[in-house]
Amino acid sequence: MTALLELTQIRRSYPSGDDSVEVLKGxxxxxxxxxxxxxxxASGSGKSTLMNILGCLDKPTSGTYRVAGTDVAxxxxxxxxxxRREHFGFIFQRYHLLSxxxxxxxxxxxxxxxxxxxxxxxxxxxxxxxxxxxxDRVDYAPSQLSGGQQQRVSIARALMNGGQVILADEPTxxxxxxxxxxxMAILHQLKEQGHTIIIVTHDPQVAAQAERVIEIRDxxxxxxxxxRQTTVAPRQPVIQTASGWGSSAIVSVKRCRWPGWPWWRIKCARC
Structure with missing residues (x-):
C-alpha cells in the first residue's frame, strides 16, 4: 500500500543563542x-513539532516529507x-475560534x-x-457555546475544504x-467514512482508541x-461538489441507545 504521508529522516532544529536545539532527530x-x-x-518530546510538519505548518531542517507522493520541499x-488547504483540516485543544x-x-x-x-x-x-x-447555533458567537459545541464548530471548520487528513491536537x-x-465519536465515524485521522495526545484513554499508537521520546x-491494511470507504459527497469542495464525511453525533455497544459507534444494526 502506498503511504499517503511519508516522512524520511526528518530533523527539525531551532536557534538557541549561538547554538541550536534539535527537536526532531531523524x-x-x-x-x-x-x-x-x-x-x-511527554511534554517536550517533539510531538507538536511533528504535527506541525505533518500539517505543512512548519518545514523540517532536513529530510523528505511527501504528501500523496508530492515532495513538499x-x-x-x-x-x-x-x-495544505486541499489535504488537511486542523482541530485544536483550545478550538482557535475567532471571537x-x-x-x-x-x-x-x-x-x-x-x-x-x-x-x-x-x-x-x-x-x-x-x-x-x-x-440552532449557526449565528452564535463562540462565547455563547459550550466547550463541546466549540469543538464541534472546529471540526466543521476542519471539514470545510474536504479534510482528507484530520490533524487533532489534544482534541478532548x-x-x-x-x-x-x-x-471521539465524531472522529471515529470520520475515519469509518474514509478520512485519515491523526491525534496528538498525552491521554492514554484517547490514544487507546486509535488503530496505531506511535510514541515519540526526546x-x-x-x-x-x-x-494495518485499511480499506478506505468512499467519503460521502458534499453539497456544491461542482464548486470544488471535493468530498467530506457528514456525521451525526447521536449516540447508540443500546447497552453494551461500544460508545464510539454512532449507531448499531438495531438503531
Whole structure:
C-alpha cells in the first residue's frame, strides 16, 4: 500500500543563542489513507513539532516529507498553501475560534482563503453545523457555546475544504468526559467514512482508541507498530461538489441507545 504521508529522516532544529536545539532527530514514518493514528509523548518530546510538519505548518531542517507522493520541499509558498488547504483540516485543544465571528463564519474561514464565493461557503458551513448537531447555533458567537459545541464548530471548520487528513491536537483536552466522548465519536465515524485521522495526545484513554499508537521520546520514535491494511470507504459527497469542495464525511453525533455497544459507534444494526 502506498503511504499517503511519508516522512524520511526528518530533523527539525531551532536557534538557541549561538547554538541550536534539535527537536526532531531523524523521524521516519508512514501513514496510510484511512488510518486512525495516535502520536503520544511527554511534554517536550517533539510531538507538536511533528504535527506541525505533518500539517505543512512548519518545514523540517532536513529530510523528505511527501504528501500523496508530492515532495513538499519542491513547492513554492502558494502551492504549499494550496496543498495544505486541499489535504488537511486542523482541530485544536483550545478550538482557535475567532471571537468576533459567528459559528458559521468561523466554519467558513478555510473556504474564504480558498476563494470560494460567499453563498456557496455559507451553505456549506450551515450544512456541516447541522450535521454536527448545531443547526440552532449557526449565528452564535463562540462565547455563547459550550466547550463541546466549540469543538464541534472546529471540526466543521476542519471539514470545510474536504479534510482528507484530520490533524487533532489534544482534541478532548479542554472538555468534560461526555463532550470528549462525543468528539471521539465524531472522529471515529470520520475515519469509518474514509478520512485519515491523526491525534496528538498525552491521554492514554484517547490514544487507546486509535488503530496505531506511535510514541515519540526526546525527538525520536521509540514505538511504531506496523500499519494495518485499511480499506478506505468512499467519503460521502458534499453539497456544491461542482464548486470544488471535493468530498467530506457528514456525521451525526447521536449516540447508540443500546447497552453494551461500544460508545464510539454512532449507531448499531438495531438503531
Amino acid at each position: 523521524i521516519s514514518l508512514q501513514i496510510n489513507a484511512g488510518e486512525m493514528v495516535a502520536i503520544v509523548g 519542491t513547492l513554492d509558498g502558494d502551492a504549499l498553501a494550496a496543498l 468576533h465571528l459567528t459559528a458559521a463564519q468561523n466554519v467558513e474561514v478555510p473556504a474564504v482563503y480558498a476563494g470560494v464565493e460567499r453563498k456557496a461557503r455559507l451553505a456549506r458551513a450551515k450544512e456541516l453545523l447541522q450535521r454536527l448537531g448545531l443547526a 483536552g479542554a472538555l468534560d468526559s461526555r463532550s470528549g466522548e462525543e468528539v 525527538g525520536e520514535i521509540v514505538h511504531n507498530p506496523p500499519a
